[in-house]
Amino acid sequence: MAKVKMPRKSVSLDMTAMCDMAFLLLNFFILTAKFKPEDPVTVDMPGSISELKMPDVGVMTISVDKDNKVFFGVEGQFVRREMLKLFAGQYKIGYTPQEEQEFMNLSTFGVPANQLRTILNMSNAERNKPGVQPGIPIDSADNQLKDWIAQARYADKVVAATNGTESKGLRIAIRGDKATNYPTIKKIITTLQDQNINKFNLITNLEGAPELAGQ
Amino acid sequence: MAEIDTGGGGGKKKGPKKQSTKVDMTPMVDLAFLLITFFMLTTTFNKPQVMEVNMPDKNNEDKTQKLNEKRAMTVILGKDNNVYYYQGVNNPEVKKTNYSDEGLRKLLLDKKKEVRQVTGKDIFVVIKATEGSNYKNVVDVLDEMSITSIPIYALADITPADLDLLKKNNLE
Numbered sequence: 001m002a003k004v005k006m007p008r009k010s011v012s013l014d015m016t017a018m019c020d021m022a023f024l025l026l027n028f029f030i031l032t033a034k035f036k037p038e039d040p041v042t043v044d045m046p047g048s049i050s051e052l053k054m055p056d057v058g059v060m061t062i063s064v065d066k067d068n069k070v071f072f073g074v075e076g077q078f079v080r081r082e083m084l085k086l087f088a089g090q091y092k093i094g095y096t097p098q099e100e101q102e103f104m105n106l107s108t109f110g111v112p113a114n115q116l117r118t119i120l121n122m123s124n125a126e127r128n129k130p131g132v133q134p135g136i137p138i139d140s141a142d143n144q145l146k147d148w149i150a151q152a153r154y155a156d157k158v159v160a161a162t163n164g165t166e167s168k169g170l171r172i173a174i175r176g177d178k179a180t181n182y183p184t185i186k187k188i189i190t191t192l193q194d195q196n197i198n199k200f201n202l203i204t205n206l207e208g209a210p211e212l213a214g215q
Numbered sequence: 216m217a218e219i220d221t222g223g224g225g226g227k228k229k230g231p232k233k234q235s236t237k238v239d240m241t242p243m244v245d246l247a248f249l250l251i252t253f254f255m256l257t258t259t260f261n262k263p264q265v266m267e268v269n270m271p272d273k274n275n276e277d278k279t280q281k282l283n284e285k286r287a288m289t290v291i292l293g294k295d296n297n298v299y300y301y302q303g304v305n306n307p308e309v310k311k312t313n314y315s316d317e318g319l320r321k322l323l324l325d326k327k328k329e330v331r332q333v334t335g336k337d338i339f340v341v342i343k344a345t346e347g348s349n350y351k352n353v354v355d356v357l358d359e360m361s362i363t364s365i366p367i368y369a370l371a372d373i374t375p376a377d378l379d380l381l382k383k384n385n386l387e
Contacts, residue, residue: 018244029250029254029258030254033257047354049358050266051264052265052266052267053263175263181349182347182350185350189370196272198269198270201267202268204265204266206264210316210320
């Protein structure tokens with residue numbers, strides 16, 4: 001019997017091309033990834049079947065934690081700086097350039113106006129400890145949230161004007177905890193309505209839509 | 216720098232050793248794909264979902280429309296995850312339900328059908344949250360509205376009359 005000689009084939013294949021592609025994609029995803037900024041507030045959001053995504057740009061977020069403390073955050077470092085300047089002017093507080101710089105990096109905060117400086121002079125880890133920030137006052141007698149919102153909207157316009165673009169207006173998103181009580185949410189909604197903001201978003205977790213029989 | 220490895224003291228000269236230029240890239244590719252998966256998942260799932268809420272304009276109070284009593288249904292969010300509801304406006308009977316599928320959802324679907332049959336128009340749901348309710352309750356009810364595809368609903372303030380109604384029916 002004649003032996004059939006099988007040609008030996010190498011099992012190693014050229015992975016250069018695949019490797020190239022893998023790293024290209026890796027680079028893309030690393031560069032586009034937005035890291036979650038450190039938050040001083042933990043919010044356990046309720047679920048809903050809504051599949052609308054959060055808009056990409058120009059959002060201000062009002063977070064409310066389970067102890068009904070209100071936190072505020074706006075996107076865009078320059079908007080934040082402008083907002084702080086306007087707010088400082090309104091409340092007659094002067095901030096040093098270092099403090100302004102610090103505020104630019106502050107994605108979310110929840111302190112009354114008179115404690116803002118203390119927070120700005122803290123380290124990041126310190127100020128994000130639970131309980132350090134007592135929340136922004138939203139009582140009708142002292143509604144600082146209203147001022148922040150008004151100044152943020154104005155600051156957004158100012159920044160857009162300096163960039164030579166038209167501002168699309170800031171969208172408003174409320175991020176409430178499951179256990180937040182309704183009066184707090186209502187106060188926020190009233191605050192928004194007082195400024196003629198009748199359209200806003202509630203941030204929720206995704207939940208599967210149930211099947212409805214006989215629909 | 217690359218020529219450093221010239222073969223020890225230089226006693227024997229056998230010519231350059233043929234070395235394969237191929238490197239085993241499997242671990243590197245493994246790692247690269249692992250990282251790709253990680254970044255892909257974190258970027259796409261990072262975006263939270265939102266619900267859109269439109270409130271009526273406060274300055275346009277005169278535009279409030281008169282509603283047909285038969286179409287109106289009021290849902291009151293009480294404390295301890297209780298839901299109360301009544302139909303109509305004048306001296307209605309208040310009943311109690313809960314947030315489960317068999318409770319509020321079934322009720323809304325039934326009422327929607329019923330109102331459609333009686334009036335030929337869509338039901339109108341007024342949501343009133345009491346002080347004892349929490350944010351999850353509100354989101355749940357708004358969510359039920361979209362699940363049962365009720366087109367017209369409104370978030371309204373609770374009135375003393377509603378609270379009286381609850382008290383009268385021994386529900387609180």
